[in-house]
Amino acid sequence: MNALLQETVETGPSSPAVCIYRGGMELVDQVAEQWRELCSESAEDQPFYRPEWIQAYLRAFVPDPRLLLICVSFHGRFQLVLPLLDESATFCRIPVRRLRAPVNFYAGRFDAVCRTDLEEEAVVLAAWKHLKNLSGWDMLHFRDALGGSVVGRLAAAAAAEGLNTVEVEDKPSPYVVVPSQPELLKQMPVNARLRRQLRQIRRELAERAMSLKLHRVETAEPNALDRFFQLEGSGWKAQEGSAILSSGTRPFFEEIADSAARFGYFVLYMLELNGELIAAHYGFIRRDCYYSVIVAYDEKFKQYSPGHLIIEEI
Numbered sequence: 001m002n003a004l005l006q007e008t009v010e011t012g013p014s015s016p017a018v019c020i021y022r023g024g025m026e027l028v029d030q031v032a033e034q035w036r037e038l039c040s041e042s043a044e045d046q047p048f049y050r051p052e053w054i055q056a057y058l059r060a061f062v063p064d065p066r067l068l069l070i071c072v073s074f075h076g077r078f079q080l081v082l083p084l085l086d087e088s089a090t091f092c093r094i095p096v097r098r099l100r101a102p103v104n105f106y107a108g109r110f111d112a113v114c115r116t117d118l119e120e121e122a123v124v125l126a127a128w129k130h131l132k133n134l135s136g137w138d139m140l141h142f143r144d145a146l147g148g149s150v151v152g153r154l155a156a157a158a159a160a161e162g163l164n165t166v167e168v169e170d171k172p173s174p175y176v177v178v179p180s181q182p183e184l185l186k187q188m189p190v191n192a193r194l195r196r197q198l199r200q201i202r203r204e205l206a207e208r209a210m211s212l213k214l215h216r217v218e219t220a221e222p223n224a225l226d227r228f229f230q231l232e233g234s235g236w237k238a239q240e241g242s243a244i245l246s247s248g249t250r251p252f253f254e255e256i257a258d259s260a261a262r263f264g265y266f267v268l269y270m271l272e273l274n275g276e277l278i279a280a281h282y283g284f285i286r287r288d289c290y291y292s293v294i295v296a297y298d299e300k301f302k303q304y305s306p307g308h309l310i311i312e313e314i
Contacts, residue, residue: 016079016123018130021069022086028055031071031081035113036263038078043116044146047284047291048108052259054083057107060252068099070112070131072123079123080150082112082131084140091139099131100141101151106249108293110143112150124150128157144170189312198312201304210274214313217268220257224268228280229253232296244294253282253294260284271310279306281314290314 021027028035032051039045047053058065065085072080089098103110112127114120131140131154140158142151152167159165179185189195205212217224229250233243244250260266267290269281279297283290297306 016072016074016119016126018126019071019073020130020134021067021071023067024065025055025058025067027067027069028058028083031069031078034078035081038081038113038115041115042113044111044113044149045286046109046111047260047265047286048103049111049113050263052263053107053256054102056252056255056259057102057104059255060249061104061107062102065102067102070127072127074119074123078115079119080112080114080127082127082151082154086137089139096138097136098139098141099137101143101145103144106252108144109146110151111145112154114150124153125157128154132158132161189308194308198305198308201309205273205304212309212313213272213275214310215270215272217270218261218264218266220254220261220266221268224270225254225257227277228268228270228282228296231277231280231298232282232294235297235299257282269310269314271306271313273301273304273306278304279310281310 021031028051035051039050042049058067062085066087068084068086070080070082070084071078083102084099085102087098087100089096089100091098101110114123140155142155145151155165155167176189178188187195189198202212215224229244233245237243238246241247244253257266257268265284265286267281267283267285269283270277271279277298278301280295281292282294282296283292285291295307295310297310
């Protein structure tokens with residue numbers, strides 16, 4: 001399907017041009033190179049905002065999407081990219097035409113990608129102005145956006161013009177700041193009692209001649225991924241039907257692993273005890289930040305705290 005391009009160029013040499021692309025999956029490929037360049041120059045260069053992540057989501061969960069891409073540029077260079085899905089929905093039992101973020105529970109965070117510079121606010125406002133004047137939609141739905149996000153600023157611009165907006169707070173995501181100094185690293189984890197427990201576990205394993213080994217895999221190696229999926233699906237997640245193997249989401253996570261590995265930010269940590277996989281992390285590394293997306297451990301080794309051990313090893 002050929003994409004339909006609708007373009008509005010603001011008057012004045014310093015005003016941004018706003019382009020709207022409509023079509024299917026092929027739209028992402030058409031702008032992917034410029035999109036990735038913009039990600040690398042953005043303050044929030046997170047894996048979840050990149051074109052390969054959006055593509056994997058669409059392939060896995062929206063096989064025939066009506067995609068809308070809002071792209072703002074200066075002198076031919078992208079300054080902002082906002083992907084949206086155009087779909088029919090209901091709100092309070094009322095039929096609406098909804099533009100929503102291409103993300104769900106499995107697909108993580110969401111935000112528009114925006115270049116960080118002196119013109120950033122003008123770019124965001126230009127995107128909102130064009131979106132507001134776009135016909136054929138009743139509702140914008142963003143989800144899983146962080147505080148201070150670009151889409152949050154779009155919502156604030158809408159509220160400032162009198163449009164009805166609702167913001168629902170989510171539970172904060174836990175994180176750990178990892179120091180670079182070796183002497184401070186020895187004090188991780190920060191809980192002294194947990195550090196003592198882990199030292200005791202390591203002594204016990206050494207006395208039993210049981211050795212721990214951490215593997216770091218940076219490619220979408222099928223055998224390694226299969227071992228991870230089997231481990232992740234071996235415990236309580238399998239019983240609840242939320243494991244990757246039982247939920248049918250394996251193709252999504254395989255594609256994400258393959259794409260992230262091609263662009264150099266995929267990592268699979270695997271902790272073995274005497275050669276047996278007892279814990280694993282499926283994640284990404286961008287700009288010195290490690291995103292631990294999925295964790296798994298073998299419940300029959302829970303007396304050794306494998307989940308804590310692998311974090312300490314990482």
